[in-house]
Amino acid sequence: MARFIIRRLLGMIPFILLVSFTVFVLIKLPPGDFVSNYAANLSASGETVNQATLIQMRHEFGLNAPFLVQYWHWIWGVLHGNFGYSFKWQQPVGTLIGERLGLTLILSVSALLFTWAVALPIGVLSAVRRYSIADYLVTFVSFLGLSVPGFLLGLVLMYIGVTVFGENLGGLFSPQYLNAPWSLARVVDLLRHLWIPMVILGIQGSASLIRIMRANLIDQLHQPYVDTARAKGLRETTLLVRYPIRVALNPFVSTLGWVLPNLISGSVILSIVLNLPTAGPMLFDALLAQDQFLAGAFLLLLCALTVIGTLLSDILLALLDPRIRVQ
Amino acid sequence: MPKNPIAPAIGRRGALRLAAAAGTAAIASRTARAASALHEAPGLALLTQQGKLPPAAQRLPNNPEIVQPSVSVGRYGGTMRSAVRGDADHNAILRLVGNMGLTRWTPDFAKAIPNVAESWTTNQDASVYTFKLRQGMRWSDGHPFTADDIIFFTDDLLPDTAFYAAPPPQYVINGKLMQGEKVDDYTVRLIFAGPYLTFPERLAGPLGQHPVLYAKHYCSQFMPKYNPDIGKLLAETHQPDWATLFRQHCGDIETPARWANPARPVLDPWVVSTPYTGGATEVVLTRNPYFWQVDPAGNQLPYLDAISFKVISDIQSIVLAAVGGQMDLELRHVALINNKPVLAQHEKSGRYSLVELDTTDVSAAALFLNQTDKNPALRALLTNHEFRRALSHGIDRDEVNDIVFLGQSAPWQTSPLPQDPFYNKQLAIQYLDYDEDKANGILDKLGLTRRDSNGIRMMPEGGRVFLTADADVENPQLIDVLQLVKQHWAKIGVDLAIKPMERSLFYERGQNNDYDIDIMGLPGGLHPYTDPRAWLSVQPLDSRESLPWVHWYQSGGKMGEKPSPSMVERLQLWDQWKEAPNQQRADALLRQILQLAADAFEVIGISRGTTVFGVRSDRLKNVPAKMPMGWEYPTPAPTLPQQYWMAET
Numbered sequence: 001m002a003r004f005i006i007r008r009l010l011g012m013i014p015f016i017l018l019v020s021f022t023v024f025v026l027i028k029l030p031p032g033d034f035v036s037n038y039a040a041n042l043s044a045s046g047e048t049v050n051q052a053t054l055i056q057m058r059h060e061f062g063l064n065a066p067f068l069v070q071y072w073h074w075i076w077g078v079l080h081g082n083f084g085y086s087f088k089w090q091q092p093v094g095t096l097i098g099e100r101l102g103l104t105l106i107l108s109v110s111a112l113l114f115t116w117a118v119a120l121p122i123g124v125l126s127a128v129r130r131y132s133i134a135d136y137l138v139t140f141v142s143f144l145g146l147s148v149p150g151f152l153l154g155l156v157l158m159y160i161g162v163t164v165f166g167e168n169l170g171g172l173f174s175p176q177y178l179n180a181p182w183s184l185a186r187v188v189d190l191l192r193h194l195w196i197p198m199v200i201l202g203i204q205g206s207a208s209l210i211r212i213m214r215a216n217l218i219d220q221l222h223q224p225y226v227d228t229a230r231a232k233g234l235r236e237t238t239l240l241v242r243y244p245i246r247v248a249l250n251p252f253v254s255t256l257g258w259v260l261p262n263l264i265s266g267s268v269i270l271s272i273v274l275n276l277p278t279a280g281p282m283l284f285d286a287l288l289a290q291d292q293f294l295a296g297a298f299l300l301l302l303c304a305l306t307v308i309g310t311l312l313s314d315i316l317l318a319l320l321d322p323r324i325r326v327q
Numbered sequence: 328m329p330k331n332p333i334a335p336a337i338g339r340r341g342a343l344r345l346a347a348a349a350g351t352a353a354i355a356s357r358t359a360r361a362a363s364a365l366h367e368a369p370g371l372a373l374l375t376q377q378g379k380l381p382p383a384a385q386r387l388p389n390n391p392e393i394v395q396p397s398v399s400v401g402r403y404g405g406t407m408r409s410a411v412r413g414d415a416d417h418n419a420i421l422r423l424v425g426n427m428g429l430t431r432w433t434p435d436f437a438k439a440i441p442n443v444a445e446s447w448t449t450n451q452d453a454s455v456y457t458f459k460l461r462q463g464m465r466w467s468d469g470h471p472f473t474a475d476d477i478i479f480f481t482d483d484l485l486p487d488t489a490f491y492a493a494p495p496p497q498y499v500i501n502g503k504l505m506q507g508e509k510v511d512d513y514t515v516r517l518i519f520a521g522p523y524l525t526f527p528e529r530l531a532g533p534l535g536q537h538p539v540l541y542a543k544h545y546c547s548q549f550m551p552k553y554n555p556d557i558g559k560l561l562a563e564t565h566q567p568d569w570a571t572l573f574r575q576h577c578g579d580i581e582t583p584a585r586w587a588n589p590a591r592p593v594l595d596p597w598v599v600s601t602p603y604t605g606g607a608t609e610v611v612l613t614r615n616p617y618f619w620q621v622d623p624a625g626n627q628l629p630y631l632d633a634i635s636f637k638v639i640s641d642i643q644s645i646v647l648a649a650v651g652g653q654m655d656l657e658l659r660h661v662a663l664i665n666n667k668p669v670l671a672q673h674e675k676s677g678r679y680s681l682v683e684l685d686t687t688d689v690s691a692a693a694l695f696l697n698q699t700d701k702n703p704a705l706r707a708l709l710t711n712h713e714f715r716r717a718l719s720h721g722i723d724r725d726e727v728n729d730i731v732f733l734g735q736s737a738p739w740q741t742s743p744l745p746q747d748p749f750y751n752k753q754l755a756i757q758y759l760d761y762d763e764d765k766a767n768g769i770l771d772k773l774g775l776t777r778r779d780s781n782g783i784r785m786m787p788e789g790g791r792v793f794l795t796a797d798a799d800v801e802n803p804q805l806i807d808v809l810q811l812v813k814q815h816w817a818k819i820g821v822d823l824a825i826k827p828m829e830r831s832l833f834y835e836r837g838q839n840n841d842y843d844i845d846i847m848g849l850p851g852g853l854h855p856y857t858d859p860r861a862w863l864s865v866q867p868l869d870s871r872e873s874l875p876w877v878h879w880y881q882s883g884g885k886m887g888e889k890p891s892p893s894m895v896e897r898l899q900l901w902d903q904w905k906e907a908p909n910q911q912r913a914d915a916l917l918r919q920i921l922q923l924a925a926d927a928f929e930v931i932g933i934s935r936g937t938t939v940f941g942v943r944s945d946r947l948k949n950v951p952a953k954m955p956m957g958w959e960y961p962t963p964a965p966t967l968p969q970q971y972w973m974a975e976t
Contacts, residue, residue, distance in 0.1 A: 030831060030832075031831055031832050031835030031836075032831040032832075032834060032835045032838075036831065036834055036835065036838070037830075037831045037834075038415070039834070039868055040830050040831055040833070040834040040868070041414075041415065041830070042418070042581065043834075043868050043869055048534070048858065048866075048958065049534075049581055050495045050496060050497075050534065051493070051496070051867050051881075052491065052492070052493035052494060052495050052496060053495065053579070053581075055492050055493045056491060056492045056493065059492045060568075060570065060571055060574075062567075077565075082565055085565075085566075086605060088414075088415050088583060088605075089583055089584070089587070089604060089605040090574070090575045090582070090583070090584040090587070091587070091604055091605055092565075095606075096604075096605040096606060099604075099605070099606030100605075100606055155643075158644070158647060159647065162647055162648075162650060162651035163650075163651075170639070170644055170648075171608065171637075172608075173608070175609075175635075175637075178608050178609040178637075179601050179608075179609055179611070271640075272640045272641050273641050273643075273644065274644075275638075275639050275640055275641065275644055277606065277608045277638075281413060281640050282413075282605060282606075285413060285414040285640075288414070288831075289414065289415065290831070294605075
């Protein structure tokens with residue numbers, strides 16, 4: 001096992017380097033560069049900028065250098081732990097991402113836990129009590145959750161909040177706590193705002209999870225080993241939890257590879273609509289503005305998380321399912 | 328490094344306390360009005376008493392500017408709420424707080440008047456300007472503001488090629504840089520190589536702030552000339568050169584970094600206390616204790632303790648917040664004609680009223696026909712005056728106005744607005760009438776008589792008369808306009824394809840000259856020389872009648888393409904205009920340019936600029952109910968937000 005993990009870890013290095021190059025190519029691929037985007041944005045608000053300033057900026061940001069030279073400067077810095085400066089904010093990329101990471105993780109992890117807490121029991125229930133009224137109800141609601149996009153739910157909730165309750169539901173803090181230092185009151189305020197995106201994200205995530213859990217479990221419930229266990233007189237709940245559910249969990253674990261990067265970059269549109277200070281909107285803006293070092297660092301981070309997540313899910317799978325073994 | 332003493336003292340809690348104290352202070356200031364002494368905000372008075380600030384008389388210049396409030400003398404206190412978008416919306420802050428140039432526009436946008444400068448004089452041919460500064464005026468950290476700060480810009484920054492790879496053109500005349508000359512501590516001379524009549528107006532706009540943007544005592548620490556240890560600083564911060572470091576700390580006119588450093592001394596009414604950074608959820612600016620304007624009762628401005636900009640990424644969410652009464656002043660992202668119904672509907676419940684933002688735009692939608700189209704057959708058509716005339720007659724502008732602009736606009740070509748002295752009737756109304764027969768007649772005469780089975784005309788050399796219009800997706804109104812124009816033109820046998828595209832692609836295709844038609848709004852309705860993009864090919868991004876012509880002009884004929892004779896003549900007149908020795912001559916030249924543009928008719932205007940609406944909460948006083956909307960102005964800075972005040976706080 002240890003050899004397997006080390007081999008996989010070593011394999012990651014060239015892979016991530018290769019990805020970093022691809023990422024850089026992709027960021028540079030759209031027409032224009034950061035400076036032309038900057039000028040276009042100002043121009044679209046009816047504001048003008050001197051040609052001289054644009055020339056100055058290109059010079060300052062090194063955008064005139066050949067592609068490979070720019071890439072080399074970037075990756076050399078990254079290898080030394082210096083992710084460069086965001087063109088737009090003139091702040092170190094590391095700080096920018098770091099600032100947003102905390103709240104992002106709080107939101108995504110709570111939404112993930114909420115999803116699992118809701119989806120797994122309901123999925124089991126609707127599989128075990130197939131074609132019952134509860135199953136139909138759950139199926140109906142989960143199809144609704146699948147088909148309504150989260151940002152729409154967010155918009156509707158916000159509109160109701162403003163017009164009916166006269167309160168802004170966006171953001172993660174009330175105005176008086178926006179820049180306050182951390183305190184118990186601020187945590188309470190955070191929790192009061194956090195439930196809205198958590199529930200919206202949760203509804204979306206659980207809808208599909210319920211369907212997957214239900215289908216997986218139904219597959220297992222009629223396997224001979226279940227009948228055997230039941231014939232041997234095992235209690236129904238013990239039987240369920242010990243055998244079929246364990247097997248049905250496999251797909252969850254093997255998708256862990258996607259869960260990790262999703263924690264950072266998931267829910268971009270919802271975050272923009274609800275005005276959440278998470279990483280998603282920042283990644284989105286960086287890509288739109290071609291803020292190449294910020295976007296690059298983000299994508300690199302996501303890619304690294306995907307690779308690590310896949311490794312983790314492989315290890316967990318081996319632990320969970322005795323049939324899977326390292327060869 | 329000198330720090331602003333007030334910024335940490337007035338935190339959020341401090342602001343609340345100030346608000347509580349404001350009521351009593353207002354009474355005090357009214358009883359004391361008889362004395363012509365200075366009055367200051369209660370929070371500052373407290374700090375003065377504690378010895379943390381010098382007394383008001385020492386903070387203000389000997390002769391502070393006395394500002395006439397737009398309605399009434401106000402009371403101290405309150406935090407005004409507004410919004411910025413998360414992605415580089417720094418100009419929202421500039422417009423409200425930071426337009427402090429040597430001069431400023433009068434509230435009606437009629438002329439430039441002294442601002443940071445107490446007064447100015449100029450010589451016979453307008454090539455030498457002498458600015459008198461206010462004695463005893465100070466930066467927001469208490470350091471005196473003198474002629475040295477302006478000389479710092481003209482001598483140390485402007486000529487330095489490491490700082491300006493190309494100098495900003497507003498300081499260049501006849502290819503020579505503006506020179507600064509210190510007469511004494513409070514008098515400075517700015518000297519040009521030739522006449523420069525519009526210099527005071529340039530200084531009044533946002534792009535003319537450079538001379539008073541950089542505090543020498545603070546910013547010089549980022550220059551090798553003043554700081555021999557700069558190398559160490561660069562290494563610590565991983566910065567390639569001093570200019571980058573300088574701009575990170577002292578900003579530039581239009582960068583987020585300008586609002587990201589609370590330590591940067593400013594001359595603005597409010598100073599950044601919660602900076603505009605990538606992770607910001609709110610940007611707060613608090614009162615500048617050294618601000619240099621007072622009201623007629625001797626109260627130091629600003630009245631408002633602070634301005635709080637909430638960072639909101641989505642424009643619709645900003646509209647929602649405005650509708651919900653959560654904005655005290657929002658003039659920027661809500662100001663679209665389509666928002667008027669929803670804003671008006673919630674006026675009562677949101678406890679706000681609408682601010683009428685008078686357009687300074689020539690046109691809300693104008694078609695730029697590419698005069699240097701890469702397709703030779705189309706170029707022949709697009710450069711044909713008669714063809715353009717037919718296209719213009721073929722647009723039902725009333726329908727566009729009714730459907731897209733809710734009846735709030737009017738048919739209009741590309742003249743400056745009627746209230747502007749440079750209004751040109753021909754340029755305003757020529758070829759405006761919708762007349763299918765006339766348009767068809769013209770096209771028939773051009774020999775485009777053969778039609779295909781759909782009624783679309785065929786080119787003599789084969790192929791249909793097929794034009795493509797590019798549009799920026801972020802401006803859906805213009806795409807709606809194109810949809811209607813497409814229907815109208817189908818009736819005269821011209822096929823139009825609409826290509827909505829992402830903004831950067833829209834600009835990239837412009838730069839590469841890869842378009843037939845571009846649709847855009849058109850500024851410059853008042854003071855047309857501030858943005859002459861439609862009449863003169865001088866604007867490198869937006870003079871879309873032909874960008875190769877702009878390159879030709881800017882490179883002195885070395886690059887790009889030689890423009891049409893009419894445009895060449897206009898550009899020559901423009902060069903003469905720039906150096907015109909007196910106002911009559913300059914005005915005559917500009918009129919000549921507009922007349923030539925009218926005769927050439929390269930840009931088809933559809934609808935005149937529309938009045939749009941922002942919101943101001945009912946508790947915010949002294950905000951004019953009507954003001955011009957524009958970047959050169961820039962809204963609402965010349966109405967002086969420092970004299971806005973809050974009724975109940």
